[in-house]
Amino acid sequence: xxxxxxxxxxTWQLGEVAAKKVETPRTASLTFAVPxxxxxxxxxxxxxxxTADDGYQAERSYSIASPPEEHMLVKLTVERLNDGEVSPxxxxxxxxxxxxxxxxxxxxxxxxxxxxxxxxxxxxxGSGIVPLxxxxxxxxxxxxxxxxxxxxxxxxxxxxxxRDELDQLARSExxxxxxxxxxxxxxxxWTGYNRRIDGDLLHEVAWPVEQHPLAFICGPTQLVENAATxxxxxxxxxxxxxxxxFGPTGGS
Amino acid sequence: xxxxxxxxxxxxxxxxxxxxxxxxxxVSCDACGATGPIGTLAAYMHGMGTIIxxxxxxxxxxxxxxxxxxxxxxxxxxxxxxIKEK
Numbered sequence: 001x002x003x004x005x006x007x008x009x010x011t012w013q014l015g016e017v018a019a020k021k022v023e024t025p026r027t028a029s030l031t032f033a034v035p036x037x038x039x040x041x042x043x044x045x046x047x048x049x050x051t052a053d054d055g056y057q058a059e060r061s062y063s064i065a066s067p068p069e070e071h072m073l074v075k076l077t078v079e080r081l082n083d084g085e086v087s088p089x090x091x092x093x094x095x096x097x098x099x100x101x102x103x104x105x106x107x108x109x110x111x112x113x114x115x116x117x118x119x120x121x122x123x124x125x126g127s128g129i130v131p132l133x134x135x136x137x138x139x140x141x142x143x144x145x146x147x148x149x150x151x152x153x154x155x156x157x158x159x160x161x162x163r164d165e166l167d168q169l170a171r172s173e174x175x176x177x178x179x180x181x182x183x184x185x186x187x188x189x190w191t192g193y194n195r196r197i198d199g200d201l202l203h204e205v206a207w208p209v210e211q212h213p214l215a216f217i218c219g220p221t222q223l224v225e226n227a228a229t230x231x232x233x234x235x236x237x238x239x240x241x242x243x244x245x246f247g248p249t250g251g252s
Numbered sequence: 253x254x255x256x257x258x259x260x261x262x263x264x265x266x267x268x269x270x271x272x273x274x275x276x277x278x279v280s281c282d283a284c285g286a287t288g289p290i291g292t293l294a295a296y297m298h299g300m301g302t303i304i305x306x307x308x309x310x311x312x313x314x315x316x317x318x319x320x321x322x323x324x325x326x327x328x329x330x331x332x333x334x335i336k337e338k
């Protein structure tokens with residue numbers, strides 16, 4: 001019988017910034033070339049570690065935005081938190097050619113592969129879109145036709161991360177829909193939703209439960225809890241509603 | 253800075269100790285009996301260490317401190333930790 005390979009202790013690796021793209025006024029995407037990257041699944045994350053000159057270290061977790069099909073590359077999209085220790089450096093200071101330490105991939109719970117099917121309901125708040133984008137990019141990379149609906153809450157139109165790519169995919173990909181809700185300000189002529197995600201909004205947007213949907217929700221804690229709670233009266237099976245809350249994570 | 257996160261966020265730290273993908277490991281709460289993968293539990297992370305709590309009854313399941321070259325694990329709040337090999 002074949003022995004199950006142990007994963008071994010997770011070790012830090014150096015990743016070099018191969019590309020950087022400003023996504024919104026507060027977010028940037030960083031593509032790291034990681035020579036011995038073992039591959040990842042859509043929805044997994046990495047830990048990033050920064051070390052100051054005096055030896056002080058800070059670690060944070062960031063979701064991977066790139067699909068598994070982009071080998072040896074790890075793309076992160078990071079939101080600048082004004083009082084953050086790590087994110088302002090990643091968003092504002094890091095340049096192409098710079099190296100940082102990262103380890104991963106991490107996580108087996110909040111993960112989607114095309115073989116898991118759907119229909120898929122993706123619910124994002126703010127930068128909670130990042131792991132869901134890896135799923136959307138994976139779906140496209142493998143030519144999946146799993147019916148997929150993204151409900152994406154942002155404060156304003158300018159803060160919608162990946163807006164051009166999402167709009168393009170909604171036009172070109174069969175079975176992929178994007179529904180935005182802009183909760184603080186809307187551009188002139190906006191006809192989309194302008195309220196927070198709750199049970200009523202999900203009632204209008206979510207797949208009927210008879211289709212046995214699979215849901216992934218990622219965003220700030222309150223949004224995740226509102227959305228997960230809002231799906232229950234619709235009859236969603238809690239075992240098929242996966243959640244990931246994000247926020248600043250501590251570290252040594 | 254302490255904020256409630258999912259156990260998923262503790263996955264990297266737990267992989268420093270265990271050679272398995274720990275977000276899929278199942279924990280039974282010693283207080284209420286609820287069982288779920290670590291990825292779904294509540295995690296509170298700060299510089300002093302990580303605390304993982306039951307999302308149902310808030311019982312402390314696991315406390316991990318990494319200091320001076322040692323890992324200290326207080327796991328008295330859990331009944332069983334079930335780790336899948338793959």
